[in-house]
Amino acid sequence: MIVSTEKIWKEFYDKLKSFVQLRVSAKDDAEDIVQEVFIRIHNKIDTLKDNQKLESWIYQIARNAIIDYYRRKKEKIELRDDFKIDEDSENDAMKRLSPSIIKMIDHLPYIYKEAILLTEYKGLKQKELADSLGISLTGAKSRVQRGRKLLKEMLHDCCAFEFDSIGKLTGYCEKSKCCSRFVELRGKL
Structure with a gap:
């Protein structure tokens, strides 16, 4: 059973908006990215093979849209010079x-x-x-x-x-x- 874009919008819009805003500081850009995510969802909904994986599929689309945003803006995401590897990290x-x-x-x-x-x-x-x-x-x-x-x-x-x-x-x-x-x-x- 394929889920409608409208149903996905109602269920995930607020969550996706928060998810994107945590990663993109410019509010207008974050809103544009959320819109882009829903366009991608609408255009590719028929490629979703397992509805059980809907949420992870949506968030992967959102992550990819954020990465595309930074590529377009040519902003480089840099590791801090004091970056340390903590294998016990909760991350x-x-x-x-x-x-x-x-x-x-x-x-x-x-x-x-x-x-x-x-x-x-x-x-x-x-x-x-x-x-x-x-x-x-x-x-x-x-x-x-x-x-x-x-x-x-x-x-x-x-x-x-x-x-x-x-x-x-x-x-x-x-x-x-x-x-x-x-x-x-x-x-x-």
Whole structure:
């Protein structure tokens, strides 16, 4: 049984509007995105094969519309420089992405991999990193910064990210299969 667009509108409009407004600060743009989502729903409702998955299908359309909005606006969603991986995090998106990030770190050149692992995972301060590696503080800072930059580039090549208004990762969408590839490679090693 196919659900009507009108019924979906009545049931999901307010929820979708809140969902989009949390991710897009400009109110008018958020409303435009919600309208776009309902146009996509109307045009693609016949592709929904399982009505039990209606809600997740709708929210996936909304996430894709938000990503398209940011692409059109050419606003780059950047990881903060102090981004840390917290495997104990309650954030589901981060939990799903963590195995890929760990594998990406393994693909960094050794000096950057070492710097990232020691500072981000072992919790060393950059001064402690410099002392333990026998390099200058400037050299340690440079390695950490370059490692983060390379990791960020790898992440942005693979995924488009969604953040809430305070910069917390709320979701991501794979641009290609490279995130999955990193997880698969990790499982084989």
